[in-house]
Every structure is written in structure tokens, then in C-alpha cells.
Amino acid sequence: MIDCTGYQSFGQFLQGHGFGDTFACFFQKAPAEPEAMAGALWLIIALPLLGAVVCGLLGKSLGKANTALVACMSVAASFVLSVLAFWVTSDHDVLALNPFAPEPSHYSIAQDYGTWFAAGGFRAQLGLRVDHLSGTMLLVVTGVGFLIHLYSAEYMGHDEGQWRYFSYLNLFVAMMLLLVLADGMALLFVGWEGVGLCSYLLIGFWYSDPAKAFAGRKAFVVNRIGDFGFLVGMFLLVLMVEAFSHQASPDSFAPRGPYAPAAQVEKWRLGLAERGPLNFQGLEELARSLTPKANPGAIGLSTPIRQGPLEGHSFGGVLTAVLLLFLLGAAGKSAQLPLYVWLPDAMAGPTPVSALIHAATMVTAGVYMFCRLSFLVALSPTAMAAIALLGGLTALWSALIAFAQDDIKKVLAYSTISQLGVMFIGVGVGLFWAALLHLATHAAFKAALFLGAGSVMHGNGDETDIKRLGGLRHRMKWTWATFGVATVAITGVLPLSGFFSKDAILHGAHSATLLAYPGLTRVVWLLGLATAACTAFYMFRLYLLVFEGERARDAKLPEEKVKESGRAMTVPLVVLAVLSVGLVFHGLPLPYGGGQLRPMMEDYLSPVFRTSQLIFRETRVLEVHSEPSLPYGAWLTALLLAWAGLLLALYFYRKLFPSWAGKPAPALAKAIRTFAQNKFYVDEAYELLLVRPVKFLSFISYKVVDSLLIDALAVRGTAWVTLRVGAALRYLQSGDVQSYAAVMALALAAGIAYVLIRVAS
Amino acid sequence: MAVPITHYLVLAAALFCLGALGVLIRRNALVVFMSVELMLNAANLTFLAFARERGDLSGHAAAFFVIAVAAAEAAVGLAIIIAVFRSRNTVNVEELRTMRH
Numbered sequence: 019m020i021d022c023t024g025y026q027s028f029g030q031f032l033q034g035h036g037f038g039d040t041f042a043c044f045f046q047k048a049p050a051e052p053e054a055m056a057g058a059l060w061l062i063i064a065l066p067l068l069g070a071v072v073c074g075l076l077g078k079s080l081g082k083a084n085t086a087l088v089a090c091m092s093v094a095a096s097f098v099l100s101v102l103a104f105w106v107t108s109d110h111d112v113l114a115l116n117p118f119a120p121e122p123s124h125y126s127i128a129q130d131y132g133t134w135f136a137a138g139g140f141r142a143q144l145g146l147r148v149d150h151l152s153g154t155m156l157l158v159v160t161g162v163g164f165l166i167h168l169y170s171a172e173y174m175g176h177d178e179g180q181w182r183y184f185s186y187l188n189l190f191v192a193m194m195l196l197l198v199l200a201d202g203m204a205l206l207f208v209g210w211e212g213v214g215l216c217s218y219l220l221i222g223f224w225y226s227d228p229a230k231a232f233a234g235r236k237a238f239v240v241n242r243i244g245d246f247g248f249l250v251g252m253f254l255l256v257l258m259v260e261a262f263s264h265q266a267s268p269d270s271f272a273p274r275g276p277y278a279p280a281a282q283v284e285k286w287r288l289g290l291a292e293r294g295p296l297n298f299q300g301l302e303e304l305a306r307s308l309t310p311k312a313n314p315g316a317i318g319l320s321t322p323i324r325q326g327p328l329e330g331h332s333f334g335g336v337l338t339a340v341l342l343l344f345l346l347g348a349a350g351k352s353a354q355l356p357l358y359v360w361l362p363d364a365m366a367g368p369t370p371v372s373a374l375i376h377a378a379t380m381v382t383a384g385v386y387m388f389c390r391l392s393f394l395v396a397l398s399p400t401a402m403a404a405i406a407l408l409g410g411l412t413a414l415w416s417a418l419i420a421f422a423q424d425d426i427k428k429v430l431a432y433s434t435i436s437q438l439g440v441m442f443i444g445v446g447v448g449l450f451w452a453a454l455l456h457l458a459t460h461a462a463f464k465a466a467l468f469l470g471a472g473s474v475m476h477g478n479g480d481e482t483d484i485k486r487l488g489g490l491r492h493r494m495k496w497t498w499a500t501f502g503v504a505t506v507a508i509t510g511v512l513p514l515s516g517f518f519s520k521d522a523i524l525h526g527a528h529s530a531t532l533l534a535y536p537g538l539t540r541v542v543w544l545l546g547l548a549t550a551a552c553t554a555f556y557m558f559r560l561y562l563l564v565f566e567g568e569r570a571r572d573a574k575l576p577e578e579k580v581k582e583s584g585r586a587m588t589v590p591l592v593v594l595a596v597l598s599v600g601l602v603f604h605g606l607p608l609p610y611g612g613g614q615l616r617p618m619m620e621d622y623l624s625p626v627f628r629t630s631q632l633i634f635r636e637t638r639v640l641e642v643h644s645e646p647s648l649p650y651g652a653w654l655t656a657l658l659l660a661w662a663g664l665l666l667a668l669y670f671y672r673k674l675f676p677s678w679a680g681k682p683a684p685a686l687a688k689a690i691r692t693f694a695q696n697k698f699y700v701d702e703a704y705e706l707l708l709v710r711p712v713k714f715l716s717f718i719s720y721k722v723v724d725s726l727l728i729d730a731l732a733v734r735g736t737a738w739v740t741l742r743v744g745a746a747l748r749y750l751q752s753g754d755v756q757s758y759a760a761v762m763a764l765a766l767a768a769g770i771a772y773v774l775i776r777v778a779s
Numbered sequence: 780m781a782v783p784i785t786h787y788l789v790l791a792a793a794l795f796c797l798g799a800l801g802v803l804i805r806r807n808a809l810v811v812f813m814s815v816e817l818m819l820n821a822a823n824l825t826f827l828a829f830a831r832e833r834g835d836l837s838g839h840a841a842a843f844f845v846i847a848v849a850a851a852e853a854a855v856g857l858a859i860i861i862a863v864f865r866s867r868n869t870v871n872v873e874e875l876r877t878m879r880h
Contacts, residue, residue, distance in 0.1 A: 751879055752876065753877060753880075754876050756802070
């Protein structure tokens, strides 16, 4: 029967609690055959893609309602398939053959569609895979995606370009699903670029406004910088895998079950020839054999590469470089320091886009990518430290900026950057499951917040300034209630989903130490705690200013004209609010077999992160202090910090303002506020340090290289020379046939004379 | 006593040079045309001389081919000359130099 230690599925959980075998087996066995499901995986991507094509080509003639219907239903169908795929993989007996290792992978289904392209020894494969990691992401992407499509049907109902909007949005979902389902870095990169393209298209959706078109361009250009790092990292990784395949010997592989190391090397090489060097399973086996072993002949992290372009560098060094380059890519896509500047500007797009792309799904691609490569991350303490520190700094930095933003969407944008930073902390301290759990809970409550903000704007004549709203709780009851729940979830003043997912990360940062960088996790933990307190403050500031108190005197619409949004908008809000509460179940430590208290998500994702946990155990780079099974102390700290933020916000925005209304604020506070309001002048600094020099350089190269060298010298110069030579030579054409014949005869005679002389001499 | 091949070749070369000279210096298009025919026949003469020397028939075939081409050329060339005379009222090649820079 079921013979695993933890509960990898809901069914097993129920069984462990005496719900009976029948009930457990109902949840255990999905109503679909694993083989059939694997064969249908491509449909999950193809359906939204088809929706995009239909909306894009026929949308104008179909009419608005039909376009919305096609778009929503294609994502809904994809969601149903995703649920099935997720369900299928919850069974331990569901296996996918691992071409790189003798034993198959449990809890996963995979489908290979043959070679995509091959060049020399390199090969990229078209393959899709669902395991617990991509299954969770599938549910987030299609679930939240469907709700946001539904919401958009009303939100964008009055827009001229509604068909264009749904086409882009469907294309985005397809690309995101490709990113999630891809079974190799090459295919993942296609999705990675695809979502970037859709993000650009949707940020600049209202392209007739130059500022919005510029925001789209900015997002695209900043992402290019990150993608450059990502691509170079991928090339390095290919070279490293090639070097490993040259040097691999049976010494590098530990005997596993009945399989001898020699057979494993053979199998790995076969897998490499079949699936190419960028396949995730191949990389996982590589990571496994790079872990230190007692065997002296084994390839380790410090073994130098013997041949190829990377000759002389050690495997560990190259791996760290690869991961740092991936970190640059992830910083671009997931809006981390120093490349976060595009995300606040991305709020120029329609609000549902901000909710789907710039909060729930696309910006989490970096976190997903690192979770996918958890086994490589676990091998490099330097990369882990860099990821954790970058996440911590970004989290606090953007939380501080969010303090003084007055645009409702800008506050949420900086909050997203900050929460993504928290997820990066989770990755950096080796708690991949917590990062993913925070990703999922964040997708729920941040989507609810963004959609709530959209609803507020919809009902208030597109007003985004929170100073000019206020008192909306009476007029927009559904929006108010769901926004309130989501605010509580993100800040953690009550232990809802966000509390546990964020706290799992902070708790992990507190209890773990990277031995190579002592003290770093402590710094990161403090950064995280400060972020948590700041989050509570700015989120409640937002909530209080928008929904509580009196309506602002300079509001755009009078209070009686404000009205609640329609069903299509409030239903997604309610569902997302329920999810923000309901996901608490996945983060709550629950009693499992053996009397251990572990969050469900940790158990659920343990098959995916098995190799990284193995590496942590073997390399001992990460020391985890033993903690009591229930971290009451840490929870109390987190609660207290959140309440401190909440009370501070209440103090400032509910009580302090009326009494201070007449008095001018102190100069220092004003200066700090201006500083934060202007986003710490990062955009200005980039403008001065990067944009201006680059513009100057391009001006120089335009004037010298393009205008002078290419245009004047090369292009017009060639034309001028040809013209002059032609003008001189045309006088040879006299029109006199006999002179032409004379020239011919003379030339012939000269040629004959030359030949005769050559022969004679 | 058979005539040695050198005689034929010298004669053919002399005819060819006469023809070439005619093409280069005569003004009348008709005469130029006739000079071209002379050159062609000089070439024919060398073909036949070598064919006789080698004792095979391929030189004869080439000569027949040249005669056929010369006939076609004469037909087209004379037609052109007549057409030119009709439009320009002259067949002097020195005056026919409109195709110039």
C-alpha cells in the first residue's frame, strides 16, 4: 500500500487521521490514467494559445461578450486539466522514467516530444513534466489566471481594444504554462521570454499614451539586462555539463540500490545523448554526483575542469558563476535590486494585468526557476548567500519606498517587490518549500489586493491617489471586506495564510546558518523582520486611507455616486479572499505520522527537493539549529511586529492626522517623506549613471560610426566613386563600331603575340 | 605532288587579314558585311585544310556549320542594312554612331 514516511497528498493526510481507506483512496486516485494525462499535457498550453489566436484574429468580429467567453473558457479548460494533472501526480505509484538514472521519479508525469534542435554535441529537447513543484505552479497560474480573466471581462468591458487585451492575456497564460511545464532550461527560457513579451505588450496596452508606452519599453529593456545574464549562465551550464560528461567516471557516482556506479555513468551518458545537457533530471543527477564523497577519484566541487573552454576552473566555481548569472536573470524578471525599477512603472497597464502578471505569476518566475534548480543552488553556498542577501535588501528597500507612495497601485507594486524579496530569502536559506508556499499565498492575497484596487478605481472614476479616496467601506462592501482579508493575510496581524508562509521563511532564516558566511542569515533574518513590520504599516496605511475614515474633500466623485462593481468582479475577489484564508492549511504545522509537526507544503514538496536536502545533509554547508517543534516564540515575535506596524498606522492615519491638520510637519519628517516619495531617487540615479552615459555613447556612435563612417563614407562614398568612374569611362563609348572592332582586333593580336612569345621562349 | 598544308594556311591567314582590314577600314556597311563573309570563309578554309591533313570528316562538318550560320547571318544582316538605309538614307558606318555616350 502506501509506504512513504510523510504525507505527500491530501488523501494520505486524511487517511492518517482516520477518515478511512475509501475516502483516502478517492483522493489518492485521480479520475485519469497517468499515461493519458501525460499525453494530454500539451493541451494545457495549447488551449490558452488557441484562445489567444481566436481572440486576436476573430475578436473584433466576434463581439465583446464572445471574446471574453472564449478567453475565460480556454483558461478554465486549462485549469481543469491542471487540476487533473495535479491530482494524478499525488499518487506515489505514478512514475516518470528518468533517462539519466536507473530508477524512475515518483510523483511525476512527463512527456517527450522529440528533439527541438541539435547542433554538434548539443541537443535541446521538447519535453513537458508535471511534478509537485510544477503542479502547484500550474494551479496558481491557471486558477488565479481564470479568476483574473473573469474579472477582466467586466473591467475591460468598455475598452475599444478588449479583443487585443484578451488575446495578449491568453498568450501570457500559455507562455507562463510553458515556463512552468518545461522539462529543460531551453524550453523554460522560451516561456521566460514569452511572458516578458506579453508583459511588455500589456504594460503598453494603452499605447496612445506616450508615458504608458514608455513604461512598457522600460520593462522590456530592463528585462533584457537580466535575460542577458540568464542566457550567458545557460551557455556556461552547457559547457560545464559537457566537461562533466568528459571527466565522469564510476568513482563519481555512489552505488544506488542494485545499480553499480559504472552502470549509472553509462545511463547518465545515454540520457545526455538523448535529452541534452539542459534537462532538469540530468542536472539533478549531475548535482548529486558533484556532492562530496569519501571516494578519492570522485569529481567534486573543487575538481578542476580538464578540457574545453572552461579548462582550469573548478566545477564549483563555474557552478557559482552560473547561479549568480541566473540570479541576474531572476532579478530582472522578479524585480529585485538593482533591476526592480521596471515593476512600479509597469502599473501603467490595466489593473488585472498588474494582478496577474506583475503580482501573482510572471514575477515569481525567478523564484520558481531557483526552486526548479534547487539541487544546483544547494551546491553553492556563495550563490545562496547572494540570493538571501539580495532578497533581504530588496524586501526592506522597497517596503521603505512603499511608505510614502500615494498611488494605490504603486504601493501594491512596491509591496510585491518586497514580498518577492522575502521569497528570495526563502530560496537563499534553503527553504525552497517555504518560498513556494509564500509564492502561492502571495499569489492569492496580492491578486485579491490588486483586483480590489482595480475595483476601487472602477467605482471611483479611475482615481488612484489614496489621499483622494477614503470611507469606501460603506459604499463598496464586497471590495472592502475582501481587501481587508487580503491586507490581514499579507501583514500577518492575524495568523492567516501569509502569516505562516512568511514566518516559515523568517523562522528558517533564523534557525539556519550558512557555515561559509556566518552571521549572514542573522542579517537576513533582521532584514526580514523589519520588512514584516514595515509591511504591516504601509498596508494598513493604504487600507485605512482608502476604506476607513471620511471621504476626502477633493475626491473625484461624490460619495453617493460611488458604486460597487458587478458580479464578475466581486466573485473573483471573494474566491481569492477565501483562498488567502484557506491556504493557511498548507503552512500550518500539522501532526504527521511519527508525531512530528510539519507544514503540509513541506511534506508535499519533499519529493521535488529530495536531492537538495540530500546535498545539504552531505555537504553540511547549512547548519540548522534544532528548534522546538512549534516555534511559538518566533510566531509571537512576528505577531508583535505586525501589530506594531498596524498600531503605528492607526496612530498616524486615524488619530494623529486630525489633530495635526493645522500644523506643518517637521522639516526632517517632510524631507524623509519626500525622499521616500521619490522612490529614493533610484530612477534619477540610474538616469544619471546609466541612461545618460549610454545615451551619450549611442549619440557618439550615431554621429561618428553611423552618420560618418557608415552613411557618409561607406554608403554614399561607394555611390560617389562608382558615379565618378562611370562618368569618366563613358567617353570610351564613341558609337563607332569600327573603332570597337579595332580595339578587339588589337587586343586579340596582342594576346596572340603574347602567347607566341611565351611558347617561343 | 600534293599541295602542303602550309600553303592553305597561309592563304587562309591572308584572306582573314584582308577581311579584318576590310571590316576595320571600309565605310560602306555592305562592304563591311562582305569582309565579314571573307573572314568566315578564311576560317572555313583552315578547317578544310586540317580535315584534309588528318583525313577525317569533322572539319567538313564544322565548315558546313559555318556556312549555315553565315547564310542566316547574311539574311538578318542584309535586312538590318536595308532597314537602316530606309530610315537614315545612308549605309556609311561613320555616320551611324547614335549609340554613344
